Amino acid sequence: MNILVLIKQVPDTTDVRIDRETNTLIREGVPSIINPFDMYAIEEGLRLRESAGSGTVTVMSMGPPQVEGALREALALGVDDAILLSDRAFAGSDTWATSYTLAAGIRKRGAFDIVLCGKQAIDGDTAQVGPGVAKLLGIPQVAYVRKLTLDGARCTAERMMEDGSDVLDVPLPALFTVVKEINEPRLPSLKGKMKAKKAEITVWGVSDLDVDDREIGLDGSPTRVMTIFAPELRKNGIVFEGEVDETVALLVKELVPVLKAEI
């Protein structure tokens, strides 16, 4: 059973704050972490390897050289090897170009039975790369998986929907994106950490992959960021006093847009 887990290094967005004076993100001191949903994918990969009794778990990520740290963290958890797709030419990739590049990396890596991803990354929240990669590899996908059971060359997947779960019987190879209900990720072991420290990480750039230059990085990305702006900030509190009907009406006027945007 050869398993590939796609991971992303992200800023811990729970620590990201807006500087109210300059309307910019305060990134100082915000740690880079493995996307939390990807931790469940790694754990599932390790469990599938254990339940299959043999095979390998490989983590792959695309990003700048510092992503190596995230890959070493994955190695400390018991992953067998790690591949980093890193090249200045990949910069500015949107989800299309990212899917394209990762798919090329996976093809180069060769034989695999299962590709796992977290359901989405907490910085972008798009949930698009997993399905994109599956399409580019020409394999089936199941998103929002809460349970995976191996059965020879097939796999039973429970897909979480709004009203319950769809149970699907999936031929391998296939790609699954997982939700946090699927397992509880383990912590690293001391042996794992030591091994990870010394492990070799394979780094592939543009010249190592079979990719079209026009399909990677910013140039290969159909979408462009036009503007970035801070959302309306909490002012120093507006407190309404007076008749109930009046104060409630004023509050409702403020809350309706908030609720419409967030429900």
Next chain:
Amino acid sequence: MSSIEVIEERCVGCELCIKACLYDAIEMRDGIAVIKDNCTLCGACVEPCKFDAIILRLDKRETIELSDYRGVWVVAEQRAGVLHSVSFELLGKGRELADELSVELSAVLLGSGVLELAPELIAHGADRVYVVDEPELEHFLDEPYSNVVAELLKKYNPEIVLTGATSMGRSLIPRVAVQVKTGLTADCTALAIDDKERLLLQTRPAFGGNIMATIICPDFRPQMATVRHKVMSALDADPSRKGEIVREKMDAALMRSDVEYVKFVEDLTQTINIADADIIVSGGRGLGGPENFHLIEELAEVMGGAVGASRAAVDSEWIPYSHQVGQTGKTVQPKLYVACGISGAVQHLAGMQSSKVIVAINKDPDAAIFQVATYGIVGDLFEVLPALTKSLKAEL
């Protein structure tokens, strides 16, 4: 290849670009800005530079003939023969966009035995409904569904495609976007047309909602976006509206799936964990007793939120501990937190003060909770809460 460059002679080392960078991808070396490896070429630093010292060079791309693409589409979602209300919301927005562009609004409907649902889509604003009604499409499976949608897009060339950001939409549509090679923007909270270039301006939160980004897809079509449930408003159904229903036939090979649908297991009991809730309405000592917690529950229901409580309410055994917010309960960071009859003890504030929007309702104008509140009402919660619930019910 597109690239970004700092013109060293112009850079004065003011660090404005560093503040503007979302990715921590610029640093100062000897008083000059240096762009690091993790730059994404987003260009956020270009404009803030008052000295025009940063230049982003974008390569010209071979583009398709954009004028070949016309019309706004909505990919409707149905499950077990019932249309998801997000489809109506998308039609409401789609109608607006189509009118602005002076084009037609179409819906795509996939499934088995779903033809009869098409008039509902017309009643909610569609000019035309493309229906693919085949037994193979009885259950949502990614491969056949995405093949069929992609096939229709290639056939009719719409310029905009909207899909609900539901489990199904978010699973299906990225596959379609890759298949037709175009851009896709997830979870848009605002959609507008840039009338000069007919571009769809897609605004969405990024970095966990800390910042907003407007995304465009200038050189590819269709421009695709997903929108979450309850973000847009549906039009009132108008059964007298006229529209065309087009039944589409599909090649069986496109609808073949290697994945087999086994069964559906219903589960509506997924209880809300308050730590995960986007909206929380909490009650405290001011409620006076457990019998009044229904005021909180009713408001939470209207808002689609979870019920929280202060330590005082939990300790008085008005509500179980699992609802407790604060230092000793759960630390929460919802997008909206409504504190009712909670004075705002330090340990409560510690558990909720990083919520995005905080509303405080308390009769004591000096209550500490008002210091962290975005909005507050000074008043008797027994009067304020029923009025607020009623009023929001009417608005939402």
Next chain:
Amino acid sequence: MDYFLTEEQEMLKELCEQIAREKILPMREELDESGEFPWEIVKVLAESDIYGIYIPEEYGGFGGGAFEMCIATEELSKVCGGISLAFAASALGAYPILLFGSDEQKKKYLAPLASGEKLAAFALTEANAGSDVGAIETRAELDGDEYVINGTKQWITNGGVADIYSVIVRTKKSTGVRGISALIVEKDTPGFTFGKKENKMGIRASTTRELIFQDCRVPKENLLGREGTGFIVAMRTFDKSRPGVAAQAVGIAQGAFDEAVKYARQREQFGKPIASFQGIQFMLADMATQIEAARALVYAAARMVDSGASDVGKNSAMAKVFASDVAMKVTVDAVQILGGYGYMKEYPVEKMMRDAKITQIYEGTNQIQRSIIASAVIKDSAAKERKGK
């Protein structure tokens, strides 16, 4: 302060910090309240290889020493001094085997301890024998190839949850320390049962029980070292383990201090954070300084133990007495800084204060430690004088 940790020691520290933050923190309050043993944490520590850090590589461990024990215990204790004992007390039970066991005993017992599959406990104290080791009454008499044990041990940390017990018994009728030996007793040996679980002031997540021996027969191969060397076994064990207790104290103190500083920065009175008042500032400064001094002494003692020096007793005792007194003082001050909130269970400092107290009492009260230190310094002085002559 930089203690020049090796890369491996840094990794260990980082891992223990992660375990404490992600796994221990969410359960500490509940376990303090219920007094239940933290089996879930034991499993996490086992899977993370933490139980093996002080055991030689040939027995499946990492080959670390007292210093590694200190790093791990301190990190875990920063979050919960009770839960950390599920780890540290097992080491205390393992040390007699590590120090005096035969190769066979080591092979048999250390491997499952290194993997965390089994826990150990050390049993010395009895109702009438605490500081006075020579007063123990639990007897073990040789009958053929077996020792027959009778007696009751009291306040045994990990009692009932451990699988392997290093028990100090009297094998000779003679009174005093000469007739004392150390035996390994496995759980589920017939005649070996457990008494009631103690309801303690602090370290409530650690299980403390009586061990009751009634004609409990163990093979004579379970003797550690030779007959009559039990007192030495106990003393050498304590020499090695005391830096660990001291590290537990440093951890508890640091945890309470961190809470106090955080609170002082946030809490406003008279329109200012209380951290801006000199009265609070001086307290914080003293607390920080005392903790750092304790840590430096503990680390120095642990490194001395690991160097193989023979006369570590005095230094181990100094580390234990100083660090535990600091922990008590700092936790009391932390409660004071938090004021009314500090006294309430919704903040962790009152728990830390309760946990700190035991570090002044167990593994030799601080009065006994001072006796050890005093007798060592007096002996040193006399020796110097003799040399001078």
